[in-house]
Amino acid sequence: QKEVEQNSGPLSVPEGAIASLNCTYSDRGSQSFFWYRQYSGKSPELIMFIYSNGDKEDGRFTAQLNKASQYVSLLIRDSQPSDSATYLCAVNRRSGYSTLTFGKGTMLLVSP
Amino acid sequence: NAGVTQTPKFQVLKTGQSMTLQCAQDMNHNSMYWYRQDPGMGLRLIYYSASEGTTDKGEVPNGYNVSRLNKREFSLRLESAAPSQTSVYFCASSEGGGGFNEQYFGPGTRLTVT
Numbered sequence: 422q423k424e425v426e427q428n429s430g431p432l433s434v435p436e437g438a439i440a441s442l443n444c445t446y447s448d449r450g451s452q453s454f455f456w457y458r459q460y461s462g463k464s465p466e467l468i469m470f471i472y473s474n475g476d477k478e479d480g481r482f483t484a485q486l487n488k489a490s491q492y493v494s495l496l497i498r499d500s501q502p503s504d505s506a507t508y509l510c511a512v513n514r515r516s517g518y519s520t521l522t523f524g525k526g527t528m529l530l531v532s533p
Numbered sequence: 534n535a536g537v538t539q540t541p542k543f544q545v546l547k548t549g550q551s552m553t554l555q556c557a558q559d560m561n562h563n564s565m566y567w568y569r570q571d572p573g574m575g576l577r578l579i580y581y582s583a584s585e586g587t588t589d590k591g592e593v594p595n596g597y598n599v600s601r602l603n604k605r606e607f608s609l610r611l612e613s614a615a616p617s618q619t620s621v622y623f624c625a626s627s628e629g630g631g632g633f634n635e636q637y638f639g640p641g642t643r644l645t646v647t
Contacts, residue, residue: 455635464623464638465576509576511636520566520591521636525575 424448425512427524435532440497442527444510447491454486454493455511455521458504465509469495500531535559537639539624545645546614554609554642556624564627565607566591566636567599569620576623582607583629614646 426445434440444454453472457465471477471484471493483496493512497504507526513519540555558565566581568591578591580599588599596618598610607626611618622642627634 464641467635467637470635520578520581523576525573 424514424522425510425524427508427510427527429525430528431530432527433530433532434500436500436502438500438531440500440504440529440531442495442497442508442510442529444493444495444512444524445491446493446510446512446522448512448514449488449491451488451491451512451514453513454484455513456482456484456495457509457511457523459507459509459526461506468508497529500529502531502533505529505531537624537626537637539622539639539642541642542640543643545647546611547647548615550614551610551612552614552644553611554622554624554644555606556608556639557606558624558626558637558639559605560626560628560637561604562626562637563604563629564634565601566625566627567597567607567609568623568625569593569618570623570641571620579609579622611644614644616646618644619646620644 455470456468459465469484471486477484481498485494507528509526510524511521537558563584567579568576582588582601585604600608624639625636627636
């Protein structure tokens with residue numbers, strides 16, 4: 422079983438719709454979860470992080486975490502063509518010093 | 534405040550040549566990382582440095598060496614480049630390690646080995 426799994430996509434949504442990006446992870450001891458956005462040919466850029474079960478909102482973005490189901494998602498409301506990018510889920514596996522494990526990313530395409 | 538910088542941006546090597554990728558951060562972060570990104574493989578950790586004076590292997594360390602020169606700088610060396618090392622290399626830094634420290638990435642180095 423892969424440690425962090427994401428659907429590769431592409432996920433296509435029309436402008437103004439809600440885009441829902443999903444990520445599952447295998448290590449129940451994972452402590453924190455990050456969403457990065459990566460435009461083609463660019464480096465990953467941090468969008469949000471979440472540590473506790475439930476929802477965390479930042480502008481048009483909402484991260485949702487369900488540790489019992491080992492599932493984290495990113496909702497993008499009022500999607501814009503500029504949101505078209507690959508979204509990477511990253512998971513920190515345990516407390517104390519540790520590194521991030523990244524999923525392979527989901528490509529999002531927002532059509533005007 | 535430049536964040537994380539990397540040099541060079543692009544490089545073409547012949548098989549067997551060596552080179553060093555440079556990374557520097559100006560955020561006073563303790564931890565630094567080197568990743569490679571290949572199509573379909575996602576980001577994979579090569580080496581990291583939890584703090585100045587320490588380095589540790591990541592998921593794919595073979596064929597690479599690193600040096601944490603000081604708190605700001607972390608270099609990645611390819612001693613004898615192979616075509617399998619053709620990739621995009623990203624350096625990242627974080628305030629510390631562990632679960633509650635987000636990583637910030639440099640712009641990347643696109644390396645081709647022929």
